[in-house]
Amino acid sequence: MFRLRKPAHWVYFGTSLRRRMQPTIRIAIADDHAMFRQGLKSVLAQESDVAIVGEAERVDEIAALLDRAPCDILLLDLNMDRKVTSDIAQLAARAKIIILTASEDADEAVSALREGAHGIVLKRFAIQTLMDAVRTVITGDTWLPPRLQTRMATELRGTTRIALTTRERDIVRLVARGLRNGEVAGKLFISEETVKTHLNNIFRKLNLRDRVELTLYAVRVGLIGVDERLPEA
Numbered sequence: 413m414f415r416l417r418k419p420a421h422w423v424y425f426g427t428s429l430r431r432r433m434q435p436t437i438r439i440a441i442a443d444d445h446a447m448f449r450q451g452l453k454s455v456l457a458q459e460s461d462v463a464i465v466g467e468a469e470r471v472d473e474i475a476a477l478l479d480r481a482p483c484d485i486l487l488l489d490l491n492m493d494r495k496v497t498s499d500i501a502q503l504a505a506r507a508k509i510i511i512l513t514a515s516e517d518a519d520e521a522v523s524a525l526r527e528g529a530h531g532i533v534l535k536r537f538a539i540q541t542l543m544d545a546v547r548t549v550i551t552g553d554t555w556l557p558p559r560l561q562t563r564m565a566t567e568l569r570g571t572t573r574i575a576l577t578t579r580e581r582d583i584v585r586l587v588a589r590g591l592r593n594g595e596v597a598g599k600l601f602i603s604e605e606t607v608k609t610h611l612n613n614i615f616r617k618l619n620l621r622d623r624v625e626l627t628l629y630a631v632r633v634g635l636i637g638v639d640e641r642l643p644e645a
Contacts, residue, residue: 437550440481441467442474442496443489443512448535452487455542462546471496474503483507485546487533490515490524497523504528508549512538521560525624531555552590554627561631576614581635583610587623588630 439462443449449467456462466481468474471492478486486503490496490513497520500509510531511524521532530549533541534557541557548555576584579600586596593611597604620626630636 436461436463437485437546438463438465438481438483439485439487439546440465440477440483440507441487442469442471442477442492443467443487444469444492445489448512448538452538452542455539459543471499474499478503478506485510485549487512487542488529489513490520497527500524500527500529504530510545510549510555516559518560521556522624522628525554526622532557532560534559554590561628576617580610580614580617583607584614584626584630585635587611588627588636 437459439456441449441452441464443452446469449469453464453467456464465483466477468477469492471494474486474488484507486507487510488496488500488503490511500511503509504527508531509524509529510533511521511529512533512535513520514535516534524532531545531554533545533555537557537559545555582600583596586599591599593604593607597607600607614626615621618626618629620629627636
């Protein structure tokens with residue numbers, strides 16, 4: 413005897429009924445404050461396509477957590493029993509990292525992004541912004557709260573006076589959206605070596621060190637929007 417399985421999700425379109433399958437976003441939480449973890453879980457539990465797969469309260473428990481409960485996104489407290497900045501790169505190889513922090517220090521945020529974090533959530537706004545961050549990061553984009561964007565962008569205030577060529581602006585726009593050099597080359601119908609040469613010139617002109625700072629520059633001067641997505645190919 414065959415048994416019909418209950419649809420995972422139904423959506424009404426006028427008088428028709430269609431099934432829409434939503435992939436589950438697996439989330440793990442690493443934070444040393446039990447009450448804060450509970451608050452995060454309460455927010456996440458309201459989302460039908462989110463599953464909380466595990467939690468850790470110490471840095472040395474995180475690797476074991478990811479071993480037994482693979483996840484798509486790890487919500488990681490920046491300051492647990494110790495600061496975790498040096499651990500981000502290794503953890504980012506296993507999941508997308510959203511940093512949870514009470515600090516609005518722009519330098520700390522930039523350091524976390526350089527190490528491989530995909531998003532920063534300020535703890536005092538976590539209830540309001542957590543799901544925006546999750547849904548942004550799961551698509552491959554970076555999420556920063558407006559307050560931190562402003563603080564980080566002020567560090568680049570002197571770069572807005574530097575003139576870039578049209579080609580350089582095109583390259584900045586694409587790199588800031590997350591494209592690799594080869595992908596930029598394909599979009600602009602130029603060689604990857606030409607892209608590298610342009611990027612070296614851009615970094616020198618703007619006195620920037622890496623792609624994180626270049627992305628912040630692009631947001632500040634309006635080359636891309638804060639929540640801009642890469643267009644479909």
